[in-house]
Amino acid sequence: MTDIIKILQQNARISNRELAEILGVSPEEAAAEIKRLEDSGVIRGYSVIVNDELYDDSAVYATIELRVTPQRDCGFDDIAKTIMMYDEVESISLMSGAYDLSLEVKGSNLRDVALFVSERLATIDGVLSTATHFILRKYKEKGIFIDTEENDERGLC
Numbered sequence: 610m611t612d613i614i615k616i617l618q619q620n621a622r623i624s625n626r627e628l629a630e631i632l633g634v635s636p637e638e639a640a641a642e643i644k645r646l647e648d649s650g651v652i653r654g655y656s657v658i659v660n661d662e663l664y665d666d667s668a669v670y671a672t673i674e675l676r677v678t679p680q681r682d683c684g685f686d687d688i689a690k691t692i693m694m695y696d697e698v699e700s701i702s703l704m705s706g707a708y709d710l711s712l713e714v715k716g717s718n719l720r721d722v723a724l725f726v727s728e729r730l731a732t733i734d735g736v737l738s739t740a741t742h743f744i745l746r747k748y749k750e751k752g753i754f755i756d757t758e759e760n761d762e763r764g765l766c
Contacts, residue, residue, distance in 0.1 A: 613642055614651070618752060621655040658753045662746075669716045670699075670744040673726060674708040676737040685709060688735050697725050708740070719743070 616628060625636040625643075632639060646652045661668045680687050685703050689710060693701045699713040712730075716722035726739055748756045 658750050660755050669722055671714050671722050672742045673712040674740040675710040677709045678735045
């Protein structure tokens with residue numbers, strides 16, 4: 610039933626009846642499979658994908674690259690756990706390549722994000738450097754198209 614994950618990623622609000630029809634099972638079987646996936650930790654939660662241009666056009670998002678010194682006996686885990694507790698942090702990932710951690714953060718304005726980086730992130734023991742990239746516009750998130758404007762039929766923007 611790996612198809613159930615793909616369906617829920619596109620529409621987590623789908624009813625058990627609709628899901629069952631798509632999968633060719635009973636609604637009870639669909640509900641039981643969702644519960645099994647939740648109980649086993651495969652499904653960690655559900656979220657809403659928002660078009661901030663319509664909802665909160667003052668929100669500011671940034672990707673922040675961090676170079677850090679791994680801690681003895683725990684590597685990057687402790688520093689990642691410290692950082693992920695900040696409300697501004699939407700996600701954090703360990704990366705390969707030129708930097709170690711990648712953060713997606715949200716702030717009310719540019720100044721909030723700048724202060725978060727300079728006063729909170731940069732002061733954490735083990736943080737060597739930061740690079741902040743402000744997100745100017747989102748077109749697609751988690752497989753969902755955010756930009757729903759119709760293109761000009763003449764092929765112009």
